[in-house]
Amino acid sequence: MKAVRIHQYGSPEVLVYEDVVRPRPGSGNVLVEVHAAGVNPIDWKVREGHAKGWLNHALPLILGWDVSGVIVELGNTANGFKKGDEVYGKLDVMHDGAYAEYTTTATENITLKPKTVDHVHAAAVPIAALTAWQSLFDLANLSTGQTILIHAAAGGVGHFAVQFAKWKGARVIGTASARNTKFVKKLGAEEVIDYTVRKFEDEVRGVDCVLDTQGGEVLSRSLRVLKKGGIVVSTLEEPRAEDLTRYGVRATHVIAKSDSRQLKEIAALIDTGHVKPAVEIVLPLAEARKAHELSQSGHTHGKIVLKVKP
Numbered sequence: 001m002k003a004v005r006i007h008q009y010g011s012p013e014v015l016v017y018e019d020v021v022r023p024r025p026g027s028g029n030v031l032v033e034v035h036a037a038g039v040n041p042i043d044w045k046v047r048e049g050h051a052k053g054w055l056n057h058a059l060p061l062i063l064g065w066d067v068s069g070v071i072v073e074l075g076n077t078a079n080g081f082k083k084g085d086e087v088y089g090k091l092d093v094m095h096d097g098a099y100a101e102y103t104t105t106a107t108e109n110i111t112l113k114p115k116t117v118d119h120v121h122a123a124a125v126p127i128a129a130l131t132a133w134q135s136l137f138d139l140a141n142l143s144t145g146q147t148i149l150i151h152a153a154a155g156g157v158g159h160f161a162v163q164f165a166k167w168k169g170a171r172v173i174g175t176a177s178a179r180n181t182k183f184v185k186k187l188g189a190e191e192v193i194d195y196t197v198r199k200f201e202d203e204v205r206g207v208d209c210v211l212d213t214q215g216g217e218v219l220s221r222s223l224r225v226l227k228k229g230g231i232v233v234s235t236l237e238e239p240r241a242e243d244l245t246r247y248g249v250r251a252t253h254v255i256a257k258s259d260s261r262q263l264k265e266i267a268a269l270i271d272t273g274h275v276k277p278a279v280e281i282v283l284p285l286a287e288a289r290k291a292h293e294l295s296q297s298g299h300t301h302g303k304i305v306l307k308v309k310p
């Protein structure tokens, strides 16, 4: 089969489009014919070797852990799945990913894909949407009537977070550059702050929750906009403990986990029209290098997806 692998860490040039042996599903696993693979910042972070400290990958490695496709072979235990099922999910980042014509996965990582969107849009969902879901609902316990500030509200994680918060009945303030203001408002934000010209901490006060996707000074400035006892959930890091004490706020760092039950709920929200995955760019598998360059530019609007099955 065709796949995109890395044999060494480095720039996008280390991504090699090549022939590799098609994997076989082990016990409790299924073989999925990949129709589309979502691209996430973790893909290029792994490619560059940034994740070496906590993910001990053996190389060569197939990147890309968001998948949507069709089950074509079952291992010993099918766990209720059958051949022909259209599924989507977040693959285990310790193993080969979905930049390939076929991938194997444990059945716990997948569920039936949303029926109302194609594979390209389904592949845009898992990692970004699970990160947003787990941040808002598992970690921040966001509830109806609360206010949340969502950084990078037009990005992969952010655009799902805005829609989930809105669905929950929370009031949403987002940060984005001017070109994305309309998009973020349409997703459900009441206010959008153009972070390139305005300081969010000058305009926002007393929010219940902040979703931080930037880290560094954006994270530390975010502590000032929380009400006492409020919480910041960061996709990148935790602030200094002394700053939390100083502002009387809480913080935590999300590490997105596969969760097929949550993906089922998210699929239902997509099928009922409450949530819409936004895909900015679709590229063929052979153009994974271009996809990485775009993702790495840090200004994706919604998601980038590799269409694997033409």
Ligand SMILES: NC(=O)c1ccc[n+]([C@@H]2O[C@H](COP(=O)([O-])OP(=O)(O)OC[C@H]3O[C@@H](n4cnc5c(N)ncnc54)[C@H](OP(=O)(O)O)[C@@H]3O)[C@@H](O)[C@H]2O)c1
Binding pocket: 040, 041, 042, 127, 128, 131, 151, 152, 153, 154, 155, 156, 157, 158, 175, 176, 177, 178, 179, 180, 195, 213, 214, 218, 234, 235, 236, 254, 255, 256, 295, 298, 299, 300, 301, 302
């Ligand atoms: N811990 C985890 O499990 C986990 C899971 C998922 C993601 N992450 C991390 O979370 C981060 C975000 O992921 P993502 O998939 O959402 O990334 P992404 O889609 O690449 O984010 C792109 C967005 O960031 C916005 N942006 C850039 N700089 C900004 C700033 N200073 N303030 C506000 N918005 C800004 C851009 O908006 P404009 O174009 O308008 O500038 C663009 O819409 C990445 O570092 C990723 O690795 C971690």
